[in-house]
Amino acid sequence: MIHDLTYGLRMLVRSPAFTLVAALSLALGIGANTAIFSLVNAVLLRPIPVEQPSELASIFMTDQRNPGNLPFSHLNYQDVRDQNQVFTETAAFTFAQLNWSTGNDSEQIPAQVVSGNYFSLLGAQPAIGRGFMREEDVIPTPVTVLSHGFWQRSLGSDPGIVGKTLTFNRTPFTVIGVAPKGFTGTLLGGGPSIWVPMSMHAVAQPNFDWYEQRRGLFLFAFGRMKPGVTLEQAFPNDNKGRGAGAVPLLDARLNPGGQGGGQVVQISMILMTVVGIVLLIACVNIANLMLARANQRRKEIAIRLALGAGRGRLVRQLLTESVLLSVLGGALGLMLAYWLMDALLAADLQLPVPVDDSLTIDGRVLTFTALLALATGMLFGLAPAIQGSRPDVLPVLKNETAPSGTGRGWHRFVSLRQVLVVSQVALSLISLIAAGLFLRSFRDAQATDTGFETRGVLVMDFNLGREGYTPERGQLFYQQVVERVAGVAGVQLAAVAQNPPLAGGLLRSVLPEGADTTTQDRILVQVNSVSTGYLDTLGIPLLRGRDFASTDSPGAPLVVIVNETMAERFWPGQDALGKRFKFFGDADFTTVVGVARNAKYNGVAEEPIPFIYQPIRQNYTPQAALHVRAAGDAGGLAATVRRQVQEIDPTLSVFDIRTLETQVADSLAPLRINVIVLSTFGGLALLLASIGLYGVASYGVGQRTREIGVRMALGAQPSNVLRLVLGHGLLLVAIGLVAGVVLALGLSTIVPPDLLPNVGARDPWTFVATSALLATVAVIASYVPARRATRIDPLIALRTE
Amino acid sequence: MTSSGQTLIHLDGVTKVFFTDEVETHALAGIHLEIKSGEYIAIAGPSGCGKSTLLSILGLLDSPTEGKYVLNGKSVADLPLSERARVRNREIGFIFQSFNLIGDLNVYENVELPLTYRGMKSAERKERVMAALEKVGMAHRAKHLPSQLSGGQQQRVAVARAVAGSPSILLADEPTGNLDSKNGEAVMELLRELHREGATICMVTHDPRYARHADRSIHLFDGRVVEEDGTGKRGERELEESGFHIEH
Ligand SMILES: Nc1ncnc2c1ncn2[C@@H]1O[C@H](COP(=O)(O)OP(=O)(O)OP(=O)(O)O)[C@@H](O)[C@H]1O
Numbered sequence A: 001m002i003h004d005l006t007y008g009l010r011m012l013v014r015s016p017a018f019t020l021v022a023a024l025s026l027a028l029g030i031g032a033n034t035a036i037f038s039l040v041n042a043v044l045l046r047p048i049p050v051e052q053p054s055e056l057a058s059i060f061m062t063d064q065r066n067p068g069n070l071p072f073s074h075l076n077y078q079d080v081r082d083q084n085q086v087f088t089e090t091a092a093f094t095f096a097q098l099n100w101s102t103g104n105d106s107e108q109i110p111a112q113v114v115s116g117n118y119f120s121l122l123g124a125q126p127a128i129g130r131g132f133m134r135e136e137d138v139i140p141t142p143v144t145v146l147s148h149g150f151w152q153r154s155l156g157s158d159p160g161i162v163g164k165t166l167t168f169n170r171t172p173f174t175v176i177g178v179a180p181k182g183f184t185g186t187l188l189g190g191g192p193s194i195w196v197p198m199s200m201h202a203v204a205q206p207n208f209d210w211y212e213q214r215r216g217l218f219l220f221a222f223g224r225m226k227p228g229v230t231l232e233q234a235f236p237n238d239n240k241g242r243g244a245g246a247v248p249l250l251d252a253r254l255n256p257g258g259q260g261g262g263q264v265v266q267i268s269m270i271l272m273t274v275v276g277i278v279l280l281i282a283c284v285n286i287a288n289l290m291l292a293r294a295n296q297r298r299k300e301i302a303i304r305l306a307l308g309a310g311r312g313r314l315v316r317q318l319l320t321e322s323v324l325l326s327v328l329g330g331a332l333g334l335m336l337a338y339w340l341m342d343a344l345l346a347a348d349l350q351l352p353v354p355v356d357d358s359l360t361i362d363g364r365v366l367t368f369t370a371l372l373a374l375a376t377g378m379l380f381g382l383a384p385a386i387q388g389s390r391p392d393v394l395p396v397l398k399n400e401t402a403p404s405g406t407g408r409g410w411h412r413f414v415s416l417r418q419v420l421v422v423s424q425v426a427l428s429l430i431s432l433i434a435a436g437l438f439l440r441s442f443r444d445a446q447a448t449d450t451g452f453e454t455r456g457v458l459v460m461d462f463n464l465g466r467e468g469y470t471p472e473r474g475q476l477f478y479q480q481v482v483e484r485v486a487g488v489a490g491v492q493l494a495a496v497a498q499n500p501p502l503a504g505g506l507l508r509s510v511l512p513e514g515a516d517t518t519t520q521d522r523i524l525v526q527v528n529s530v531s532t533g534y535l536d537t538l539g540i541p542l543l544r545g546r547d548f549a550s551t552d553s554p555g556a557p558l559v560v561i562v563n564e565t566m567a568e569r570f571w572p573g574q575d576a577l578g579k580r581f582k583f584f585g586d587a588d589f590t591t592v593v594g595v596a597r598n599a600k601y602n603g604v605a606e607e608p609i610p611f612i613y614q615p616i617r618q619n620y621t622p623q624a625a626l627h628v629r630a631a632g633d634a635g636g637l638a639a640t641v642r643r644q645v646q647e648i649d650p651t652l653s654v655f656d657i658r659t660l661e662t663q664v665a666d667s668l669a670p671l672r673i674n675v676i677v678l679s680t681f682g683g684l685a686l687l688l689a690s691i692g693l694y695g696v697a698s699y700g701v702g703q704r705t706r707e708i709g710v711r712m713a714l715g716a717q718p719s720n721v722l723r724l725v726l727g728h729g730l731l732l733v734a735i736g737l738v739a740g741v742v743l744a745l746g747l748s749t750i751v752p753p754d755l756l757p758n759v760g761a762r763d764p765w766t767f768v769a770t771s772a773l774l775a776t777v778a779v780i781a782s783y784v785p786a787r788r789a790t791r792i793d794p795l796i797a798l799r800t801e
Numbered sequence B: 001m002t003s004s005g006q007t008l009i010h011l012d013g014v015t016k017v018f019f020t021d022e023v024e025t026h027a028l029a030g031i032h033l034e035i036k037s038g039e040y041i042a043i044a045g046p047s048g049c050g051k052s053t054l055l056s057i058l059g060l061l062d063s064p065t066e067g068k069y070v071l072n073g074k075s076v077a078d079l080p081l082s083e084r085a086r087v088r089n090r091e092i093g094f095i096f097q098s099f100n101l102i103g104d105l106n107v108y109e110n111v112e113l114p115l116t117y118r119g120m121k122s123a124e125r126k127e128r129v130m131a132a133l134e135k136v137g138m139a140h141r142a143k144h145l146p147s148q149l150s151g152g153q154q155q156r157v158a159v160a161r162a163v164a165g166s167p168s169i170l171l172a173d174e175p176t177g178n179l180d181s182k183n184g185e186a187v188m189e190l191l192r193e194l195h196r197e198g199a200t201i202c203m204v205t206h207d208p209r210y211a212r213h214a215d216r217s218i219h220l221f222d223g224r225v226v227e228e229d230g231t232g233k234r235g236e237r238e239l240e241e242s243g244f245h246i247e248h
């Protein structure tokens, strides 16, 4: 064994080019897989720090009209809590965004509003302090438990934090504890920054009056099962179309809606698939090299066999070499993984789940890497080892023809090594096409006309509800803020709206006047409440009619401005101005007073949809965004505008002061993640494939040295030799490209159309460009060995081997 | 069997020195040699005396360290690489000890190979290839792969490859070295036949029986010509200078 090892090491050292190429390929494949696996591990696989997680079950409501696992209403949850027979205890939580004020500044932070037994039921022992107590659930008590991450990041890991107060929604809360490290709640993902007891919901969720209504489904529940109880007993779905169900909490984490994996799981799957392809290409590289080498060593092996070495021993020897290679590749891969993970974090990918403090290489990741390295080494060392240990005795002994490793006729096309190169080219083309399609889609989206003027506009959010404003005070504030900010030097226009651009909006049912008011004619249309001057501020042209005026006040007739698509769809061939409709639930008609040019409302890639602007004075909203159009650079005005806002209300929290350009760029973040990740791995695949091509061409030249020498003795010019070697490689590349295009076209049929807006999965430009890129890289990769071939000394022909 | 053609090859003071790891090997030390068109020359001598080196210089596979080489009236001692390849392709026909047929190509394609490097039209190539194969009696095996042929057959194909392009000279380095005596005899007979038809041949051989086929034998020893049978007085002079005795 020791002998095998030292001999193996010597063989690796003796052919440094082979060792380098093989180890590098493995390192790239294993590095990429380790990095992504550690991401998946951090997000999906790491155990949650609670007691006996297998006893926990997620409880949900079912409804025949709405598929999937639904949350509970508060009242229904109370019934389940008090009447069920299977759980020792149940707990519930919901989500809220809180304003956290720190002196002059404030921040929006994610919070969970939880039942008082939340921490005790889970058995999550706080790192410092304590969890909530039952009384704190019954008697409103302003206390909070901080997440470990929030405590570290935002409070500098202050060890004396317990007992101090933090101000949320203008209410001081006493910190009673810090949750255990790594605890992010029961759901998958980043979790909240803080927890507050449900007794404080009026502060945490102002203007949210669903706690006493059975129609409001917003509470997520879980329970700990009594000993011996199984889930089958726990919740037989009951009658009346509604019932309750339960699944193990750990399953629910991965599949929150009960209808296939959640977004996080899907993204993880895509990532693992892509890096899997990268590893596959790397493995093909190794297999190719091993085969080439086994071929080269046929003579050595034949001699060893002739000297009486058993085949078992030879296989063991060859396997030892590949395992040694794997260890080397695995170690390099691990180093690469560390570097890749840093790069992933540095790239600020805005993943749907923040992973920063949990992204590490732990025992599980190490095991994964080690197994991966060993498996690839065994797998791709075994076949060549077996083949290599059974050399075709006759040609070796006869020594008649120059062993070129390739057969003749059909044989030439089905040689394993060539199939491997072809599949490698095809695989990397697929990953390049994927990256190219997303890149183009991203470029297209960036260049899309949003329908509004993005340059020179500043946007900021506030939530008057969390500040305790009444609607009357709120309306007054909106009026004041617009007037004041519009007066600032350098500001041209200002307006408020319920939702900033591309942030969507509420859907409301619209019933046109005169139409049949059965459900068929109720069409859902998105709406936004805006102040006078909003369209001008954003540069959205008003095509017909008028803007809102101060006369469009609460008591006056209800008016709206609609967009072109709405006008065409509801009143085709007619003038929309003066037309009337009712919003579902309204007693009075609403009149169209203007038609605005179409814009994008939910995303850059959106198709034209009907849209309604309502005057904010007739439709109060406690949550709003202020839009400011600057004469010049918008970013420079941020501080001045903020000061003006705070002169009206010094304690008001203003968040996320940003330019509209940033807002548009942020809306492209998911696409951007795909572009970055797929380009990275597409590039890696390309690199690996070119290493593979280089290796194959290089070994081909090595094996055909004599043949090339003979050809040169017979008068072949260097250009003939160059063409011979390049042509051989490029034929394989061409076949691989065709195979890749065919496969990619096949795959394109299962790509959901909205994944690649504007471009689609069959964009010919991308197919051509990526193929050209790969072909160019292939030429370069085989050019180096081809050049070397032209320097072969034709004297070799005179030598008898 | 004496020939009286024009001077085809003229070597003057050709030396070849190999430098390896501080050791200088004088493989050729001042060779003077003249080969006339239509001559059949055998080069003999002990192992390591420089026979292959001489042949490689004659065949422009290597260039001399010093000395003049005139082929067909043209100095070829220091031609650039691609020009040498061109001259090799047109003027030289090689026959190797280990045949050196290309395993991926069939018999026909092997013979055709030097012609394709000449940029010859396919129709003419076909004519020449078939003529050459007829000459060596291998036309019926045109579609076979080298691995499907015996050693003697392979060497005949190699001869066809060497003559297909009608070179000025055929260079053969121990063409029978890998063959049994029967097959070896057949190949020698083939060369003799080519010679009768007018080919110029320069052959390295160990075997005195085969050397006798030639018009003239040159004996090399330590990189020098020590004996020339047939014509030429210079060899005799050198032989005497080296302390050998010649019976007249
Ligand atoms: N490339 C080379 N580098 C160094 N020395 C060389 C080289 N080629 C030949 N020699 C040396 O030059 C001398 C002549 O070699 P050459 O091959 O010409 O001998 P030969 O007469 O053909 O011998 P044989 O009958 O064994 O084929 C030998 O000493 C050999 O070692």
Ligand SMILES: [Mg+2]
Pocket: B051, B052, B053, B173
């Ligand atoms: Mg020799």
